[in-house]
Amino acid sequence: MYRFIILLICSALLFSCKKDKNKNEMQRENIEAKKMLQGVWTDDATGTPIIKIKGDSIFYTDPSISPVMFKVINDSLFTYGSVVNGYKIEKVNQYNFWFDSETGDVVQFSKSEDYNDLKFFSFDKPTLNSKKVIKKDSIINFNNVRYRGYVYINPSKIKVTQSRVSDEGINVDNFYYDNIIHICVYDGNKKLCSKDINKNMMSGIIPDDFLQNSILADMDFVGVNSKGYRYQAKVGIPDEASCYLVDVIIDKKSNVKFNVVK
Secondary structure (H helix, E strand, O other), X not given: OHHHHHHHHXXXXXXXXXXXXXXXXXXXXXXXXXXXXXXXXXXXXXXXXXXXXXXXXXXXXXXXXXOEEEEEEOOEEEEEOOOXXXXXEEXXXXXXXXXXXXXXXXXXXXXXXXXXXXXXXXXXXXXXXXXXXXXXXXXXXXXXXXXXXXXEEEEEEEEEEEEEEOOOOOEEEEEEEEEEEEEEEEEOOEEEXXXXXXXXXXXXXXXXXXXXXXXXXXXXXXXXXXXXXXXXXXXXXXXXXXXXXEEEEEEOOOOEEEEEOO
């Protein structure tokens, strides 16, 4: 009886080990395929460099696209950006790399043999802002007083990521840098108010999912009344028409209130 129980336990352990071994083999990375993918790859149709593969990362010629870590598991390429994407590899060798795209087409790349193609991947840290402070000023007259309002659009290091499908049918992460905007109002040489504005201050009046994917794009000084000074901000999704216009009201005690423009 005891021998039978021991045999059952050993059989269960052996089955479990085989199952774990098969699972590990299924997830084992194809190192040989990864070695063949190292280098610059061009579009077969146009001859244009599209991606550079170095080590565990894929780099793109578009500086606004984040490099992404990848693995080759069995016959598929997996990329690990903001989401994990898998692409079935149709053909891979030292000269050709074909795989199924997000759109169902077969992407066909050829290994570049032109050293000059490396220059397409030589750029500074990507940014879609100017890296410079943009200054704007406007004059508003109210009750015979001449008010001058200033706007300083300051590029920040706050990154906003947008996932999209590239022209080649690859899911990529575009990233952008948000702005922090300084606003102030003067009556002659007298400073009446001064505030730094960021998009998170508008939480509660703009939906959180929109706010997370947007940038504080612009600001204008648009009015003065008995209650205070009015600016209008633009909060938008990069490269899309979707945006919110927000009134920024600063009272005489420098308290700030935000209202979405209907």
